[in-house]
Amino acid sequence: VMPLSYYAARANLYDLWQHHPDWSHAELAAALGCEVRWVEKWLKRFREELAAGQRLDHVLQGHSRARKTPPSRTQRWWSSRSWPYAISLPKACAASRVKRRSTTT
Numbered sequence: 001v002m003p004l005s006y007y008a009a010r011a012n013l014y015d016l017w018q019h020h021p022d023w024s025h026a027e028l029a030a031a032l033g034c035e036v037r038w039v040e041k042w043l044k045r046f047r048e049e050l051a052a053g054q055r056l057d058h059v060l061q062g063h064s065r066a067r068k069t070p071p072s073r074t075q076r077w078w079s080s081r082s083w084p085y086a087i088s089l090p091k092a093c094a095a096s097r098v099k100r101r102s103t104t105t
Contacts, residue, residue: 006062007060007061009032009034010042010059010060010062011060012032013028013032013034013039013042013043014042014046014056014060016028016031016032017043017046025039025040025043028043045059046059
């Protein structure tokens with residue numbers, strides 16, 4: 001859930017930009033008490049997304065921070081052949097540990 005203050009800050013920027021289109025990014029940032037880079041980022045989004053037909057309330061919500069791709073799969077089990085390479089352990093040492101564990105459990 002997006003905090004209301006983020007939405008309000010973006011709405012304030014948009015409102016100030018509409019009332020003072022001649023102001024520089026630095027002037028807008030100073031008036032809002034925020035970073036110039038933040039002003040640049042959001043003015044760029046306003047221009048691009050509103051020109052593309054997005055509604056203002058959707059633009060003010062920002063982009064999703066959710067993953068775009070699923071995480072990479074990891075190997076589910078380790079054999080006595082694969083895990084020594086992963087941890088740079090000599091194969092003979094790993095084999096003896098696997099044998100020892102299998103006899104005790």
